[in-house]
Amino acid sequence: MTVDHRQHHLEEIRAWIALGLYPIQYVAALPGRVGAWASESLASRGALIKENRQLREEQLLLEARLQRFNTILAENQRLRQLFHSSARVSERVLIGELISVDLDPFRHLVTINKGTQDGVYVSQPVLDAEGVMGQVIRTTYNTNTTMLITDPAHAVPAEVNRSGLRVIVLGTGESHRLEIPHIPANADIEKGDLLITSGLGGQFPPGYPVANVTSVARDPAEPFLVITAEPAARLERTREALLIWAGDHRPPTEAGDPEVAP
């Protein structure tokens, strides 16, 4: 146990055992999969049409926003060239699906159906459509285990989008609450502030939403503010996750269908 905890020599053995356990995991996930399939294929025509319309509207909206985004991106690039700083490398992403199996109820871990065969690496950031979900802590050949940002052992370096104040966002073990420790009472942080990844620490690429501040309490007896936040990602409802290759890590060329994210 000590060896596993301290030195990670056993990761390979664990990966092999996990591969052997995959059929069992597959069977355990079947009811959830059948449920999802049934609700998809038994949906009424009306509901489908409605959803289709909704998606089309959403796409239109997003495309409109993207047009502006492109011009801003170009402008940003120009400004960076003016400053002689290196342009940000665009990240590559791969979409993985959550396998609906339960792990330890007191930790916040999920299993995703992409593993080392897709080039997934340990400490790889995982996002959903709304924000940061967590990071990969273990990989096997065809699955990986991701620790969510709400896990009590997880911390993300972040900054307040409005003021640029650097903070650390800690998980609490509750799925709707994050903590931000060690912020002095005169710091510029308010209820409703958006926290985004700061890129410090080098694991998470900068600029992705992490959480929204839900309360800032000043307790005169405490040296620091008591700040709680709510994760931006929909950790409990999402079924797909985006795996991101950031920094020096490059995905293998044959990996699935990696698209270039802006």
Next chain:
Amino acid sequence: MTLIRHQNGWVIVLSFVLALILTMLPLPDWAELGRPEWVALVLIYWCLALPERVGVGVGWLMGILLDVSRGALLGQHALSLALVAYVAALFHQRVRVYPLWQQSLTILMLVALHQMLGLWIRGFIDQLPNSWLYWLPSFTSMLLWPWLYLILRDLRRKFRVS
């Protein structure tokens, strides 16, 4: 394990596989905390019924599988299940003749022991659970035991597992 007088070992293997599936089966949030320790229950049953076939070694093996499937520290469940198997095998003659409710109480103690060791190891690596509901599986396991016992006993008799 492969001596000739042993037969129908697949029933044992199947029961353990089912227990693992039930351990991983997604449950709604409110029920998740009370999920019985299926693997521990099945292990205790076989240790009571056939202590010469299922013992500490099987307990350790199932524990390792449980560690991997739950993403726990490798060896956490292995240690506690091996100990549970040892205690169950030690007292099997006494527990076997208990009435069912008394057996259930013994199960409560055994599963609590299993969880206690788990808590201890989590404490070492600073991953302590933040609520008393951690102990709920001991009680749900206790309540489930009579049914599980009867089902597994009938299975064992039907297939003449020995």
